[in-house]
Amino acid sequence: MSLKRFKKWYDKHYINGWHLDKDILFPGNKVYGPGFCCFVPPEINSLLNYHSNRQSKYGCGIRLLSNGKFQVYGNFAGSPNYLGTYPDLISARVSYVEHRLWVFEIYSKLAISAGHILIAQGLNRHSILLKGHLEIDE
Numbered sequence: 432m433s434l435k436r437f438k439k440w441y442d443k444h445y446i447n448g449w450h451l452d453k454d455i456l457f458p459g460n461k462v463y464g465p466g467f468c469c470f471v472p473p474e475i476n477s478l479l480n481y482h483s484n485r486q487s488k489y490g491c492g493i494r495l496l497s498n499g500k501f502q503v504y505g506n507f508a509g510s511p512n513y514l515g516t517y518p519d520l521i522s523a524r525v526s527y528v529e530h531r532l533w534v535f536e537i538y539s540k541l542a543i544s545a546g547h548i549l550i551a552q553g554l555n556r557h558s559i560l561l562k563g564h565l566e567i568d569e
Contacts, residue, residue, distance in 0.1 A: 440465045450476040455553035458560055469549050474508060475538055478531075479557065489520055492527045505530035507537075528565045532558055 441451070449470040453460050460467055487494055492504045496516065501523035503514040507530075514530050517523040535558045542550040 437464060444470055446470045449473070452476050452479070454479050455557070456549060457553075458557055469553075471550055475542075475550065475554070477509075478506075478534060478538065490524055490527065492530075493520070493523045503527050503530075505534070507534050525565060528561055532561055532565075535561070 449472055451463065451468055452471045452475075453463050453468040455471055455475065456467060456469060462468070489495060489501065492506075492514070494502050496502055501517045501520055503517065503523045503526045504511050505514050505527060506512065512530070514526050517526060535554045539551040539554040539558075542548070542554065
């Protein structure tokens, strides 16, 4: 696709304050272009960035306490949420993944109610991937 055609598509679909996201429709996608990316609210864009620099060696949202237990935090609507303290890493990871699945479900429902079906479908694809990680970890 030429840059000129991409610019035309970009201008037609641009939503002020939203981010152009290449990963929501197809997890792991590297292509920016029609059918491969879309504009999403910043909250959804940041939701998909779960491989951040702040990730501990135990996984995103998980830290080891001095008593040997694992404390878990998740985010929703930009606010941290305490999810609990767990005796082992597997329980902590399950808690974190279940929270993310819940957040994906909430945002998916909001996207559908606002008529953004592609965003909802993308979030559902990410949920399927997360469920796969949960089954592997268990």
